[in-house]
Amino acid sequence: MLNDSTARYGSVSKFFHWVMATLLAWQFLKFFDRISDGEHWVGENLVPYHVSIGTVLLLLVVLRLVWSIRQSKQRPEPENASRVLVKAGHGLLYLSMLLMPISGIMYLVGKGYGLKVFGMQLIARGEEMQWMADLGHYHSPIAWVMLVLVAGHIVMGLVHHFIKKDNTLKRML
Numbered sequence: 091m092l093n094d095s096t097a098r099y100g101s102v103s104k105f106f107h108w109v110m111a112t113l114l115a116w117q118f119l120k121f122f123d124r125i126s127d128g129e130h131w132v133g134e135n136l137v138p139y140h141v142s143i144g145t146v147l148l149l150l151v152v153l154r155l156v157w158s159i160r161q162s163k164q165r166p167e168p169e170n171a172s173r174v175l176v177k178a179g180h181g182l183l184y185l186s187m188l189l190m191p192i193s194g195i196m197y198l199v200g201k202g203y204g205l206k207v208f209g210m211q212l213i214a215r216g217e218e219m220q221w222m223a224d225l226g227h228y229h230s231p232i233a234w235v236m237l238v239l240v241a242g243h244i245v246m247g248l249v250h251h252f253i254k255k256d257n258t259l260k261r262m263l
């Protein structure tokens with residue numbers, strides 16, 4: 091089933107959720123640049139795709155938002171949890187999925203480096219724009235906040251499955 095239903099998420103929502111979760115986990119490997127200045131296997135083989143994957147994630151989150159709004163009338167409702175808290179948590183995850191690539195692009199373009207995605211120069215190198223670079227500096231603090239949000243989200247998913255023993259995780263699998 092492509093569409094969601096009140097009983098479970100459909101294949102399009104599951105595709106967005108799990109493909110983006112995998113790519114976002116890959117993006118978090120950028121934290122490994124803090125170890126030996128990235129001079130290790132992860133830094134040399136996985137982190138170099140950071141800008142390209144991050145830009146793909148921006149496109150994916152916009153499509154996912156449009157899809158989730160179209161499905162909003164027929165999505166599963168939170169089980170054994172406060173509706174307000176669940177909606178707020180998922181809303182903050184969406185906000186961070188948007189702000190991460192936007193701030194990353196502002197960081198590079200603001201510093202005058204332009205934007206190169208999978209070898210294609212999408213935004214040419216140019217003048218430095220201090221205000222944009224300043225906003226781009228929020229990329230790192232937002233990444234830390236998002237890491238905490240994602241960790242909390244995963245813990246809650248596992249609590250529902252193993253402790254509350256409800257269908258919350260199953261309907262996203």
Ligand code: HEM
Pocket residue numbers: 114117118119120121124140141143144145147187190191192193194195197198205227229230231233
């Ligand atoms: C959802 C997408 C993204 C995620 C989750 C993400 C995550 C991260 C993380 C975790 C760091 C390390 C921060 C630190 O060590 O404090 C980082 C740094 C960085 N990211 Fe991203 N990023 C994303 C998208 C992008 C995009 C699209 C670009 C550029 C077009 C970009 C450019 C950078 C740059 C230049 C740095 C190093 C600068 C710094 O440490 O402040 N990122 N990112």
Ligand code: HEM
Pocket residue numbers: 103107110111114115158166167168169176180181183184187240243244245247248258259260262
């Ligand atoms: C970076 C990683 C992740 C992000 C950004 C994320 C984000 C989201 C968002 C926004 C939703 C709301 C539904 C939607 O609009 O798609 C959701 C639902 C869900 N996620 Fe994640 N997720 C991530 C990883 C995970 C992981 C690893 C698990 C495994 C425990 C998980 C378990 C769930 C479950 C069970 C739901 C359904 C919740 C419900 O029906 O109330 N997520 N996720």
